[in-house]
Amino acid sequence: MLFRSSFDERRFTDQCTDLFFRVQGAWANRDMSTVRSILTDEMFGILQGEADKLKAAKKFNKLDNIAVRNVEITEAWQEAGNDFITVKYLANLVDYTVSESGELLDGSKTEPVKFEEYWTYSRPVGNNPWQLSAINQP
Numbered sequence: 204m205l206f207r208s209s210f211d212e213r214r215f216t217d218q219c220t221d222l223f224f225r226v227q228g229a230w231a232n233r234d235m236s237t238v239r240s241i242l243t244d245e246m247f248g249i250l251q252g253e254a255d256k257l258k259a260a261k262k263f264n265k266l267d268n269i270a271v272r273n274v275e276i277t278e279a280w281q282e283a284g285n286d287f288i289t290v291k292y293l294a295n296l297v298d299y300t301v302s303e304s305g306e307l308l309d310g311s312k313t314e315p316v317k318f319e320e321y322w323t324y325s326r327p328v329g330n331n332p333w334q335l336s337a338i339n340q341p
Contacts, residue, residue: 212276215276215288216274216275216276216290218333219274219290219292219322219324220271220274222238222241222324222333222335223271223274223292223294223322224269224271225237225238225241226238226241226242226250226335227266227269227296229250230250230254230264230266231263231264231265231266233254233255233257233258233263234254235247235250235251235254236251240332240334241332241333241334241335242334242335243325243334243335243336245336246334246335246336246337246338261302261303262300262301262302262303262308263300263301263302263303264298264299264300265297265298265299265300265301265312266296266297266298267296267297267312268295268296268297268315269294269295269296270294270295270296270315271292271293271294272293272294272295273291273292273293274290274291274292274293275290275291276288276289276290276291277289277290277291277321278323281328284327284328285325285326285327285328286325286326286327286328287323287324287325287336288323288324288325288333289321289322289323289324290321290322290323290324291319291320291321292319292320292321292322293317293318293319294317294318294320295315295316295317295318296315296316296318297310297311297312297313297314297315297316298310298316299311299312318340319340319341320338320339320340321337321338321339321340321341322335322337322338322339323335323336323337323338323339324336
């Protein structure tokens with residue numbers, strides 16, 4: 204790991220799990236302002252923009268029974284005065300979209316889906332708070 208020897212990988216991945224649940228909760232509520240402090244400006248704009256599209260379409264993307272099966276650091280680097288860490292999440296959840304009246308529009312309310320995502324966190328070099336800067340799927 205290129206960060207200081209004081210970097211605690213287990214503590215970091217535990218924090219990442221907490222952040223994952225917080226971001227998913229904000230997404231399901233179509234309001235990313237509750238997690239604004241843990242998102243870069245760019246990531247906030249992207250996620251809130253998508254949430255606003257759901258609101259405009261009078262839809263909710265519901266995420267139920269979220270179970271994170273594994274959190275693993277896949278990359279760590281420094282660039283242009285910033286630290287970056289990419290984390291791979293393996294999880295499953297029940298993912299479906301409903302209208303504001305509750306009508307099922309897409310997905311299943313009962314069948315869980317497994318997924319893998321890569322979330323990149325960044326911060327200015329040093330003891331600064333991490334922010335989510337990218338979400339990618341394989």
